[in-house]
Amino acid sequence: MKKIKLILAVITISLASCSDYLDVVPDNVATIEYAFRSRNEAEKYLFSCYSYRPEIGSVDLDPAMASDETFKRYGINGAGQVWQNTLIARGFQSLTSPILNTWDGENGSESAWRGIRECNIFLENIDLVPDLTETEKKRWIGEVKFLKAYYHFYLLKCYGPIPIVDENLPIYSKPQEVQIYREPVDEVFAYIVALLTESIEYLPNAVEVIEGTEAGRIDKLIALGVKAKVLTFAASPLFNGNTAYASMVDNKGVQLFPQQYDESKWLLAAEACKEAIDECHAQGKSLYDLVDPLVLDADPVFKLQTTYRQAITHRWNQELIWGNTRYNNNFLARSTTARIIRMENVNNAMTEYAPTLQFVEKYYSDNGVPIDEDIMWRSESWYQDRYKVRAEPAQEDEGKRIEEGKYTVNLHFNREPRFYASIGFDKGIYYGSGYYQFNDSQRNVKYADFLKGGVSGFQGGSGYSISGYSVKKLHSFKNAQTSTSISTEYFPFPILRLADLYLLYAETLNETSGPSDEVYHYIDLVRSRAGLTGVKESWSNYSINPNKPNTKEGLRAIIHQERAIELAFEGKRFWDIRRWKEIGVMNNQPKGWNVQGQTPEEFYKITLLPQIPVSFTIKDYFWPIKESNLAVNPNLIQNYGW
Incomplete structure (x- = not known):
């Protein structure tokens, strides 16, 4: 493994973080010696190393927040307000000026290489600190x-094979010394795993991190969890025997992608997942199952929904392993919240982060199986007629999910609890946001109305959902709306939580040896919290394909869908469909309802959302390296297809 060095230069440190503890902006430093002359100065440099973290959870700057799950209304490149990540989702990535360019630190992204340089400077000089x-x-x-x-790993996810930067070069290095090469992905993965393993030895337990002053800093559970995720990526089809990238060979003849599939990589990933899970349990982590005091007397339907939402929005809860403090929580809330009362300014709750119709269909039926497999959905023609307005309005026993006496499509009836907890839809209940009463004597809960002119729908101006749906999951049910504003509860965005690890472990075990009781166990833990029966029971009783969980291929499809549902809108699917080599799903043109419709008959017409059809090919698994970089360093071969 060749370890590359970067040029060491005089630097200016700046910091941008939402965490109080990490929001320390050090003064400019003239020399490295000055930066490490005391503990206080060295601590500022430590914070500078944190400052290059990707803005995971930023609805506009995190590329992973723009998968096939959602679509934003600004559809033409350069027309109106443009979120950088949506340009990638529309297939507008650029060779000359890459979007969210993590390599160079341009177009909405920090440079991860600069972050690595800061880390190297810190490690090379920390012994100089006297106190x-x-x-x-x-x-x-x-x-x-x-x-x-982690910065190496993020670059690897974005660009594939990358240089390994283990040390900085002195400033007097010769030009040929800095014309670096990209290393084979297996070597990059091995380097990252080795570095994570070294870090674990020095990191504190999660319980030793002081929430009030240190929340957001790295602990042992974070390192173990990320190590498990890194090894899962290494085992996945994009990096494990990817013959589609056979032509990725540098000018020394080095093959950058392994051409032979290695099943043992899945075993290594499974072992790392289990190690991380066991340590999480030992340190008190568990799936979130608390009932908020506000809903102690509420109906069980609302308790289940709010508990699921709180697994995301209850800050530093027992399920969270790593939360990101470097993102705009208020902007996320405003972009996902549906208006449930009339507002003077519709942009206070924009609802522009809009779920697609295709993703809404991914949620299970109330029997815990895909709606296209559900026996009852087939026999009652609910699936065939899912886009049709149901002839009967919502009945009294359906009123905890859909407004009684109102009409909506069959697709919105008889769905699993996570659907109702995660998705805001026309005539769907919007429990919370200051309205909690739902009993025989009093009902003051609110409902979404996405028809044109409706309280949640298009009213002119810019604040509206292009699909007719909203993401309830990504804002607290305790946020409150008034006619002039919304109040939001801050929460660190979940980079990694225990449910993610459970499903990764199930996936890696299934890929290693196929279906087993242990695989079912970890999937079923997640399903049980969501109010669903186990995989085998659900498919045996309710699916037209009852043997699906009994084969590796069938269980793989179940795990993939379970990850899509459980981790929806958390920035996981973007990377999942890439590591699984399933980017073709992005070519399923995003659809929604006709948000200009003023009646149910007009509104419930399937509408294509992009003004220009999206198109993804094999090249889009990775970002291009900026064209000008290749002119400076011809050893950096371009990614496939760019």
Whole structure:
């Protein structure tokens, strides 16, 4: 494994973080020696290493927030307000000026290479600090080694094979010394895993991180969880025997993608997942199952829905392993919230982060199986007629999910609890947001109305959902709306939570040895929290394909759909469909309802959302390296297809 060095230069440090503890903006430093002359100055440099973290959870700047799950109304490149990540989702990635360019730090992204450079400077100089205890020094070293590994991993996800930057080069290096090569992906993965393993030795347990002053800093559980995820990526089809990228060979003749599939990589990933899960359990982590005091007396339907939402929005809860503090929580809430009362300014709750019709269909039936497999959905023609307005309005026993006496499409009836907890839809109940009474004597809950002119729908101006849906899941049910504003509860965005690890473990076990009781167990833990019966029971009783969970291929499809549903809108699917080599799903043109319709008959017409059809090919698994970089360094071969 060749370890590349970067040029060491005089730097200016800046920091942008939403965490109080990490929001320390150090003064400019003239020399490296000055930066490490005392503990306080060195701590500022530690924070600078954190400052290059990707803005995971940023609805406009995190590429993973723009998968096939959602679509934003600004459809033409350059027309109106443009979210950078939606340009990637529309297939507008650029060779000359790449969008969210993590390599160079342009067009909405920090440079991960600069972050790695800062980490190297820190590790090379931390021994110079005279007043730092050995315990604290080890912890800081562990944090920075983790960050260095994570920045390499993020670049690997974006670009595939990358250089390995283990040390910085002195400023007097010769030009040929800095004309670096991209390393084979297996070597990059091995380097990242080794660095993470080193960091784990020095990091504190999660319970030792002080929430009030240190929340957001790296601990042992984070490192173990990310290591499991890294090894899962290494085992996945995009990186494991990817013959589609056989032509990725550099000018030395080095093959950058392994051409032979290696099943043992799945076993390594499974072992890492289990190690992380066991340590999470040992340190008190569990699936979130608390009932908020506000809903202690509420109907069980609302308790289940709010508990699921709180797994995301209850800050630093027992399920969260790693939460991102570097994103705009208020903007996320405004972009996902449906208006449930009349507002003077519709942009206070924009609803522009809009789920697509195709993704809404991914949620299971109330029997816990896909709606196209559900026996009753087939026999009653609910699936065949899913886009039709039901002839009967919502009945009294359906009123906890859909407004009684109102009409909506068959697609919105008889769905699983996570559908009602996650998706705002026309005539659907919007429990919370200051309205909690739902009993025989009093009902003050609100409902969404996405028809044109409706309280949640198009009213002129820019604040509206292009699909006729909203994402309830990504804002707290305790946020409140008034005619002039919405109040939002802050929460760290979940980079990694325990349900994600459970499903990764199930996936890696299934790929290693096929269906087993242990695979079912970890899937069923997630399903049980969502109010569903186990996989085998659900498919046996309710699916037209009852043997699906009994084969590796069938269970793989179930796990993929379970991840899509459980982790919806959390930025996981973007990377999942890439590592699974399933980017073709992005070519299923995003659809929604006709939000200009003023009646149910007009509104419930399927409408194509893009003004220009989206198109993805094999090249779109990775970002291009900026064209000008290749002119400077011809050793950096371009990614396939660019």
